[in-house]
Amino acid sequence: MSNETLPYAPLVLKLLQGVVYYDDRHWEVLLSYATPLRQHFAAIGLEMHLDEAEGYAYLTQPDDEEADADLPRLVRRIPLTYDATLLCVLLRESLQQFDAHSPDESRHVLSRTQLHEMMQLFFAEQADMTRLERQVDSAIRQVERIGFLKKLNSEEEALYEVRRIIKAKVSAERLVEIREQLQQHAQET
Numbered sequence: 001m002s003n004e005t006l007p008y009a010p011l012v013l014k015l016l017q018g019v020v021y022y023d024d025r026h027w028e029v030l031l032s033y034a035t036p037l038r039q040h041f042a043a044i045g046l047e048m049h050l051d052e053a054e055g056y057a058y059l060t061q062p063d064d065e066e067a068d069a070d071l072p073r074l075v076r077r078i079p080l081t082y083d084a085t086l087l088c089v090l091l092r093e094s095l096q097q098f099d100a101h102s103p104d105e106s107r108h109v110l111s112r113t114q115l116h117e118m119m120q121l122f123f124a125e126q127a128d129m130t131r132l133e134r135q136v137d138s139a140i141r142q143v144e145r146i147g148f149l150k151k152l153n154s155e156e157e158a159l160y161e162v163r164r165i166i167k168a169k170v171s172a173e174r175l176v177e178i179r180e181q182l183q184q185h186a187q188e189t
Helices: 009-017 027-032 034-043 082-101 112-120 129-145 165-169 172-188
Strands: 047-051 056-060 108-111 149-152 159-162
Touching: 009 027, 009 034, 009 056, 027 034, 034 047, 056 165, 082 108, 082 112, 082 129, 082 159, 082 165, 082 172, 108 112, 112 129, 112 159, 129 149
Parallel strands: none
Antiparallel strands: 047 056, 108 159, 149 159
16 A cells, blocks of 8 residues: 555645635645545545635535434534624625625625624614624624634734635525524514
């Protein structure tokens, strides 16, 4: 047996770690080896999703009952807080509007202030604005950790790029469902 490393081995590891974007130095290799990568992951019960137009690739593990039940889950599901879920919905809608109004632009960048303004509309009037700011900042950090926001280097105010993977993870149909759940939750509180 040969100890030679596969030419796409770095991509196997990067995809197991999370999303690979077009600006990654391995992107061209991913495009060249898309078929063997898909076959490799299929052999271990995973599916590779590649969206060249949007510029990202990621892995999923099928949930259907027909999939091998003996395979452990690779990625555990992390429930989001209400605030983080709301921010995801707002980001997805914002990206949708951005794409409709600026089809030639690829990067949707929002400032921390813009994110706060988007979120404040959905909170009851609060006397303690510092508490609300911390609450929104916490949601921003959670959404950043899951990869839907990327903090950019900026001399002035914090800027965030809305990552296009949010379109794959929060489909238009799922967006409607989540929005309805959020509205129902808001009415109950």
